[in-house]
Amino acid sequence: MVARLLGAAARLFAERGYEGTTTNHIAEHAGVSVGSLYQFFPDKAALLASLQATWTGQLRLALDAVLRDAANQPLEDVIDHVLGVHTRLNADPPGLLGLLLVTPSATSEQENETVRAEVQGRLEGILEVRAPGLGPERRSAVARMSIHITNGLYVLGGSGGGADPAVREEVRAALLAYLRPIVRGVGEDTPGG
Numbered sequence: 001m002v003a004r005l006l007g008a009a010a011r012l013f014a015e016r017g018y019e020g021t022t023t024n025h026i027a028e029h030a031g032v033s034v035g036s037l038y039q040f041f042p043d044k045a046a047l048l049a050s051l052q053a054t055w056t057g058q059l060r061l062a063l064d065a066v067l068r069d070a071a072n073q074p075l076e077d078v079i080d081h082v083l084g085v086h087t088r089l090n091a092d093p094p095g096l097l098g099l100l101l102v103t104p105s106a107t108s109e110q111e112n113e114t115v116r117a118e119v120q121g122r123l124e125g126i127l128e129v130r131a132p133g134l135g136p137e138r139r140s141a142v143a144r145m146s147i148h149i150t151n152g153l154y155v156l157g158g159s160g161g162g163a164d165p166a167v168r169e170e171v172r173a174a175l176l177a178y179l180r181p182i183v184r185g186v187g188e189d190t191p192g193g
Helices: 002-016 023-030 034-040 044-067 075-089 096-102 108-130 136-150 152-163 165-179
Strands: none
Touching: 002 023, 002 034, 002 044, 002 096, 023 034, 023 044, 044 075, 044 096, 044 108, 075 136, 075 152, 075 165, 096 152, 108 136, 136 152, 136 165, 152 165
């Protein structure tokens, strides 16, 4: 029943938005009474928080898999893989990941911070290899800025995120323009080398 409730909430949040969805809608779409919903979730915010925890966990695992070998790949490939993760996860149901990443909730902010910290740590490790001349403070700043630029998928594209090719291309161009002068090009010709 919990899975049905979360599935219904995910579909409705993606279709109608968080504010446009009620617990009555969710219970109806899950085929249960609203009283049954309240046995598992005290309110709509609890459903949102549960979905955010699940989906940010999926995002963390997918990004970790992509970034694990990023120090040995061309920058363009790494960026395309990261944007692909966002696009893939935000596709089913369409717009859900974007909504979950941009909709604040009391319990999700800590989970989002944990995911950001883990992704940032992975990026800093890549930067240590790809841009060995950067000090720790600059590595941290570059990693944070890269995450901020990637979040542009949802700032510019709304909950649709990377599904909009124009938005995805703008975010890709911004990441490349920012990172190319900073990181050592793997598999790319370097001046004088």
